[in-house]
Amino acid sequence: MSRHDESVIRTKLLDLEEEFADVLAAGVGEPASVPASALSHSLNRLRDPGEDSVSGFQSAIDGHPGGPPGRGSAIG
Amino acid sequence: MTDPTATRPFREVVVKVHGRCNLACDYCYVYRHADQSWRRKPAMMSRHTVERLADRLGEHARAHELGRLRVVLHGGEPLLAGVDFLRYAVGTIRAALPDGTTPTFAVQTNGVLVDEKVLRAFAEEEIRVGVSLDGSRSTNDRHRRFAGGRSSHPAVVQALDLLRSARFRHLYAGILCTVDVHADPVETYEHLLAHAPPAMDLLLPHGNRQSPPPARPVDDRRSAYGDWLVAVFDRWYAAPVQETRIRLFESLLDLLLGGTGHTEALGLGPIDVVTVDTDGAIEQSDILKTAAEGAASTGLHLLTGSFDDVAQHPGIRARRAGLDGLGPECRECPVVRICGGGLHAHRYDGTSFAQRSVYCPDLYHLIAHAHRRLGADLVRRRPRGRPGI
Numbered sequence: 001m002s003r004h005d006e007s008v009i010r011t012k013l014l015d016l017e018e019e020f021a022d023v024l025a026a027g028v029g030e031p032a033s034v035p036a037s038a039l040s041h042s043l044n045r046l047r048d049p050g051e052d053s054v055s056g057f058q059s060a061i062d063g064h065p066g067g068p069p070g071r072g073s074a075i076g
Numbered sequence: 077m078t079d080p081t082a083t084r085p086f087r088e089v090v091v092k093v094h095g096r097c098n099l100a101c102d103y104c105y106v107y108r109h110a111d112q113s114w115r116r117k118p119a120m121m122s123r124h125t126v127e128r129l130a131d132r133l134g135e136h137a138r139a140h141e142l143g144r145l146r147v148v149l150h151g152g153e154p155l156l157a158g159v160d161f162l163r164y165a166v167g168t169i170r171a172a173l174p175d176g177t178t179p180t181f182a183v184q185t186n187g188v189l190v191d192e193k194v195l196r197a198f199a200e201e202e203i204r205v206g207v208s209l210d211g212s213r214s215t216n217d218r219h220r221r222f223a224g225g226r227s228s229h230p231a232v233v234q235a236l237d238l239l240r241s242a243r244f245r246h247l248y249a250g251i252l253c254t255v256d257v258h259a260d261p262v263e264t265y266e267h268l269l270a271h272a273p274p275a276m277d278l279l280l281p282h283g284n285r286q287s288p289p290p291a292r293p294v295d296d297r298r299s300a301y302g303d304w305l306v307a308v309f310d311r312w313y314a315a316p317v318q319e320t321r322i323r324l325f326e327s328l329l330d331l332l333l334g335g336t337g338h339t340e341a342l343g344l345g346p347i348d349v350v351t352v353d354t355d356g357a358i359e360q361s362d363i364l365k366t367a368a369e370g371a372a373s374t375g376l377h378l379l380t381g382s383f384d385d386v387a388q389h390p391g392i393r394a395r396r397a398g399l400d401g402l403g404p405e406c407r408e409c410p411v412v413r414i415c416g417g418g419l420h421a422h423r424y425d426g427t428s429f430a431q432r433s434v435y436c437p438d439l440y441h442l443i444a445h446a447h448r449r450l451g452a453d454l455v456r457r458r459p460r461g462r463p464g465i
Binding site for chain 1: 090277
């Protein structure tokens with residue numbers, strides 16, 4: 001871990017949510033089904049987290065909450 | 077009897093339908109690490125145990141009015157139990173659950189026994205299929221071979237070809253890849269991507285502070301695994317249209333943006349997973365078997381205890397305690413909300429789980445990197461004239 005990493009983390013990590021509250025609140029402005037980037041999918045999930053999230057078992061890939069972007073269903 | 081209203085329910089149960097495997101992967105957490113209890117357990121779960129499991133799950137679902145319950149058929153290699161047994165297990169569990177509980181079933185397999193007959197049965201029973209593959213043939217063959225040394229890669233690729241076909245695509249849950257730090261990360265990712273998985277996850281090889289993983293000396297500040305993950309993250313994140321889902325990275329992004337993670341490997345979210353072994357013993361996440369003999373054990377059994385009883389086990393409670401379940405160094409760390417101390421088992425130091433993860437520098441590096449990329453992109457999304465970082 002570089003010293004730059006440390007300084008970035010210590011001064012800014014916890015600010016992302018606060019710093020960009022306006023961007024997060026705006027979301028992506030398009031339906032979740034539209035093909036989109038990883039960031040757009042994440043913004044959609046924030047707006048529509050779906051079912052109660054489970055920190056799932058790591059040794060299985062059975063699908064996890066937020067399946068199709070922004071939805072609380074299984075993957076695929 | 078434990079008051080169900082005071083207990084957080086389990087929402088995911090890992091069912092060890094078979095305790096043996098037809099591969100001999102050199103990093104397997106079931107056979108190659110500290111806990112060797114598999115030698116003393118039945119090779120396969122009995123129908124009687126399945127019926128007791130179903131009763132307990134029904135009891136748990138009713139007590140907590142569970143809307144959903146995830147059931148993962150696991151092992152060893154679950155397909156060694158045979159399709160008929162898996163059908164029986166799924167049908168018995170379904171029948172025992174109340175009307176308001178929707179179960180989802182998945183199997184995590186090494187893939188070598190997957191064929192059309194198996195997938196037709198899984199389609200009828202609505203069982204989704206996750207497959208383990210570590211990358212190209214040369215990468216995969218470094219760790220995932222049959223006991224006699226034969227490569228498993230061709231058979232796994234055949235399984236993935238079936239799963240991505242139009243007939244069975246709806247069953248395809250994804251690919252689990254254990255990171256080989258000696259393999260090129262982007263080549264590995266792109267090789268996996270060629271199998272068109274709807275999702276994948278990247279798993280750090282198991283180890284801990286007492287028995288470190290390969291190429292990961294304890295407290296060495298270099299971050300070979302962090303570098304590897306960052307390379308894949310950049311390739312994945314930069315795609316203008318997301319090509320697949322990567323659970324680790326999605327969890328990372330969501331956590332950085334104030335949301336919740338979806339893996340026990342990151343974040344402070346409570347772990348709602350419980351394991352049932354072939355003999356009916358109820359255990360914590362059995363990845364803990366990499367730490368010490370008996371580390372996953374709760375001492376409880378389907379015949380003698382409910383899932384609510386298991387929820388009171390100190391180990392279960394610790395992994396649902398968020399920040400309070402971590403040691404002082406982690407609690408003081410500025411990235412703890414994202415990292416969560418990493419995977420519980422990776423923090424073991426021979427005595428407790430109160431230390432930093434053996435992968436701490438790698439996780440820190442990955443989180444810092446993703447934070448920078450995310451911050452820069454959020455600035456670009458901001459309306460003109462607003463200040464950025």
